[in-house]
Amino acid sequence: MSGLVVLDPGLQSSVQDLGREAFMHFGVPQSGAFDVRSLRIGNSILGNDPNAAAIELTMLGGSYRVQQETTICLTGAMAPQLNAEQAGVQIALEMNRPYHLRSGATIRVGRLLQGARAYLCFSGGILTEQVLGSRSSLVSLPAVGLGHPLRAGETLPLGVPHPCNQHLVPYDENTSTSPVRIVPGMHWSMFSEAQRTAMTESVFRVSHHSNRAGVRLTDAKICGSIPKRIPSVGMLPGFIQIPANGAPIVLGVDGPTMGGYPVIGSVAYVDLPRIAQASPRDEIVFQWIDREHAAELLQREVAD
Numbered sequence: 001m002s003g004l005v006v007l008d009p010g011l012q013s014s015v016q017d018l019g020r021e022a023f024m025h026f027g028v029p030q031s032g033a034f035d036v037r038s039l040r041i042g043n044s045i046l047g048n049d050p051n052a053a054a055i056e057l058t059m060l061g062g063s064y065r066v067q068q069e070t071t072i073c074l075t076g077a078m079a080p081q082l083n084a085e086q087a088g089v090q091i092a093l094e095m096n097r098p099y100h101l102r103s104g105a106t107i108r109v110g111r112l113l114q115g116a117r118a119y120l121c122f123s124g125g126i127l128t129e130q131v132l133g134s135r136s137s138l139v140s141l142p143a144v145g146l147g148h149p150l151r152a153g154e155t156l157p158l159g160v161p162h163p164c165n166q167h168l169v170p171y172d173e174n175t176s177t178s179p180v181r182i183v184p185g186m187h188w189s190m191f192s193e194a195q196r197t198a199m200t201e202s203v204f205r206v207s208h209h210s211n212r213a214g215v216r217l218t219d220a221k222i223c224g225s226i227p228k229r230i231p232s233v234g235m236l237p238g239f240i241q242i243p244a245n246g247a248p249i250v251l252g253v254d255g256p257t258m259g260g261y262p263v264i265g266s267v268a269y270v271d272l273p274r275i276a277q278a279s280p281r282d283e284i285v286f287q288w289i290d291r292e293h294a295a296e297l298l299q300r301e302v303a304d
Contacts, residue, residue: 002068003157004122007106009150010062012211015126016119017053020134024257030237031136034212034253034276035117038076042121045073045098046164052125053135055150057118059279061109062150064120070161071100071123072107077115077277083108096171098123098164115277124159140213140254179287180271183294185240185263190227198222199240199264200286204248208280212254214241215275217284221246222264229260238267238275250275268294270301 016039019032033039033056043052055064061079066072074082075096082093086105093099101107112118128135139148150156179200188196202220210216222242234257235241241249241261250267251259252275267275268289278284 002103003155004126005065005067006150006152006154006156007063007065009152009154010057010060010109012058013062013150014056014137014139015053015128015150015156016056016136017125017134018051019136019253020132023132024234024236027257028132028141029138029213029254029257031134031138032253033119033136035076035119035273037273038117039119039121041096041169042073042075042119043125045075045096045169046071046121046123047162048121048123048125052121052159053128054119054121054126057109057112057120059116060111061118063106063108065106066101066103066158067155068103068158069101070158071098071164073098073121073164074109074118075121076118077112079109079112079118081108081110094171096169100161116279117276122158123161123164127157127159138254176274177283179285180274181268181289181294181297182240182265182271182286183268183289183291185265186233187227187230187262188264190262191222191242191264192224195222195224196264196288199248200288202285204284204286206278206280206282206284207247210278210280212252214252214255215250215278217248217250222248227262230262232258232260235259235263236266238269238272239263240265240267252276268297270294270297 016033019030021030084091084105084107086102204217205219207216207218237253239251242264243261
């Protein structure tokens with residue numbers, strides 16, 4: 001039997017591509033890779049379509065056995081313990097490098113460091129069923145994609161391998177300590193100048209209660225009178241909600257499509273991968289920029 005056998009799924013591992021944003025107005029979260037940049041890098045290295053599905057690993061790796069010849073690549077958060085075993089020989093692997101494996105080879109990914117998420121990509125992608133135009137799993141809606149985190153014993157279909165890209169991408173160790181850039185949100189005017197300033201003068205920490213739906217921040221709060229719940233409006237990944245307790249929530253790719261908490265700001269698109277890679281207890285500092293600057297940063301990244 002061909003495909004990929006899940007031996008040890010790790011923690012909340014799931015199949016993700018670029019998501020299904022076209023259905024958010026129906027209440028279906030965007031889903032897809034939380035760190036889109038890392039998924040795109042992996043697919044580029046393997047010569048895949050940018051939307052090819054991969055396994056998103058969270059905090060822990062896992063182990064998998066390939067039942068057909070394939071080429072793999074791991075991107076995203078550093079995995080110091082990364083190896084493959086085939087024909088009884090153990091091979092140490094590196095991040096952002098393609099490796100051709102024969103049928104029967106086992107891949108092992110240890111605990112992730114310097115980030116929260118890594119992407120195990122395969123030549124030809126993972127070919128689970130498409131639902132609403134995407135293969136992305138969505139745990140909150142079991143009917144969408146696999147509808148659950150990966151389970152031991154599952155077999156995932158793999159695409160046919162093809163020649164990989166010879167242009168390799170240098171590995172970025174995700175050690176930036178610069179502020180996460182944010183732009184004013186739709187309810188900016190409801191917050192006082194002191195509250196807006198507190199967003200960039202406070203040092204927040206990532207809560208252990210964070211997940212793909214939202215990254216909750218602790219250790220600092222937006223004090224003073226918080227605007228009361230507003231009529232529900234559309235939400236997007238990266239929006240920063242301020243609930244009544246003053247502790248910001250950065251919405252993730254599995255976050256709600258509607259919400260009633262006021263939105264003070266939104267993470268610049270180019271910095272969303274840094275939110276995706278934030279581990280519990282990591283420090284987060286924000287910096288206000290205008291929308292024009294955010295657009296310039298995005299154009300620069302696309303050009304690169």
